[in-house]
Amino acid sequence: MRSEAQSLVTRTGIRPCGPGSVGVASAASDPAVINIRDLEVTYRVYGVQPTRALRNVSFRIAPGEILGLVGESGAGKTTLARAIMRVIPLPGRIERGEISFMGADLRAMSEADLGKRRGRDLAMIVANPRGELNPLLRIGVQIATVAEVHLGVSRKRGLEMARDMLHAVAIPDPEQRLRAYPHELSGGMAQRIVIAMALICGPRFVISDDATSGLDVTVQAQVLALLRKLVREQQTSMLYITRDIGVAANFCDRISIIYKGEIVEDAPTGAFFSGPAHPYGNLLFAAFSHDAELRRRWMGNAPAADGDAAKAPCLYAERCFKRQARCLAEHPALREIAAGRLVRCHYPVGR
């Protein structure tokens, strides 16, 4: 165990398979690391219509790929992250759909099995890193514990790995920092610690939920560069959830736009940012335009994401200035308009 854990930080390629870990055979049958199909999550509250937080969400993430999930607050981004980790708070529940990780069905897995995987094969980095850390424990112990629990290493070895990890996330003087308490860290430093905890077991898949939005720009740039380097080195796949399309443009390989719980556009980053196909994708650009007329045309009257309030079959019709009779009669399906480009619109923006 000792020798194989040793090189986790700098290893490129796939981490070794311990007992109960994901086998190579299942990976070969499905090249995607994460494959989500027709996922539906609702929040049921007594006396009111259930809120459909996710509707028919499907996507795959290839090994080493960073998928950016972009949407406004209330669009279902955090719900999706929690659905994958199976930690949706009540009264939310997964109604339908498949979540498979390296060929294993995460929905059918027992809680005990899933518990072993969380933190080892699947990891999550959230915003507010301070809330993630135990204020009473030194950070070295907190990072080492992850390795001890999941990789079965000793405390001594765990602390060594923690030190290597701190070095990898570019924290100066790692030996000293292992003994620091969370309150002694700056926000950027705490975020790096949380990243170190998420990556110490060399997970195959990491979800980042708005993880860098609280940081200052210069620190954000450093943390993103670091995250990208580590993810590339370990061939980790990533779901990068954000509402900052500036970060998405510069960090992700592919972009998925989520609106009211539906994926409305899915495209390679370059293609999306040279011209979105869905009107909502264009609206996200319009929000940055200084040209008031252009902005008004694309943004129209803009209600926020709003559960089930819209009655039109196309959920975006309410805000769309291009809507036609068909949009009020028929729900658009997510369809391929060019290689690798999916859009949920009857009348995508042609270019």
Place this chain on the structure above:
Amino acid sequence: MVQAVNGVSFTIAPGETVALVGESGSGKTTIGRCVLGLVPPTAGSIRFRDREMGRRWNVRSPALRGRMQLVFQEPGESLDPRMPIGRSIAEPLRFGSFDRAARQRRVQEVVQRVNLPLGILDQYPAELSAGQQQRVAIARAIVTEPELLVLDEPTSALDPTARADIIELLVRIQRELGTAYLFISHDLSAVYQVSHRIIVLYLGRILEEGASRAVFRTPRHPYSVGLLSAVLLPSPGLQRETTFVLEGEIPSPIDLPPGCPLATRCPFRIGRCSTGFPAGETVGPQHVVHCFRHEEVAAREQAADTFEEFQRKVQQILAVHEEMTEAEPLGVPTLAEHGQMRRVPGDTER
């Protein structure tokens, strides 16, 4: 000892927007509070019109009440959750010489000015979206027609579309009412759009100041260059090119050593940076920089306005050549009729 703000001097003219930018901990909010007289300065003076703020006068003094106002970052937290919107907005008028009818007229007028439906007056903050809450906060601030508005990160907690609406609203209010803004933000895209002048702060010191366009195009201080080149615009690869990066983070402000506060991170540092803070040097019209080696920075860094370039790109993307047909009328209630929005439960972004 924490010296939160050190040797800062600037003026704001009527109808002007001055932006304070810098990382968290640079003293932006402290300056905003000093301007309102809420934090008395240890040394120096702050004058609003003819009054010395801080010692005798502050924003609560009867003579100044309503002439300067404040808008916060978190609209949800700056509105009283148990007060209907109408009462929240009318509150600053309680001390004026307004009768009930005049107050009501004023409130209705201001609600329309910020593009909210009148029906909102009877609702409570929790029933509104974050963007609407921020409109309410702005309405409450401008109901007294202040001369100065201190805006402390007014767009940072908002979604992109709500952010765009608030920026547009602020620009329009300034045009219509001639209000001066002290715009505190780390969102440089927003700053680029609204501000006339910009002040770059670091650990309580002004490092560079000037006309907004000039500083964005030709930053002369290494910190300004680092800050501008770290901004990620929504266009892959469109980042300000630079010959260096700023390492590390903003250090603790406790017991700062003498000299330039950036000396610990600056790739241009030389011996005397850690002994004395450089005096301001004028490098253009109203463009002042505090750096011993600003000429070398200027020689190495090319003039570039990536924000302007991004605007051209957006223009290009949105100006698609196709027939823009009129939208089909909807059978569903419009925003105004619907009146309110509910957030999806379980979403914990704020």
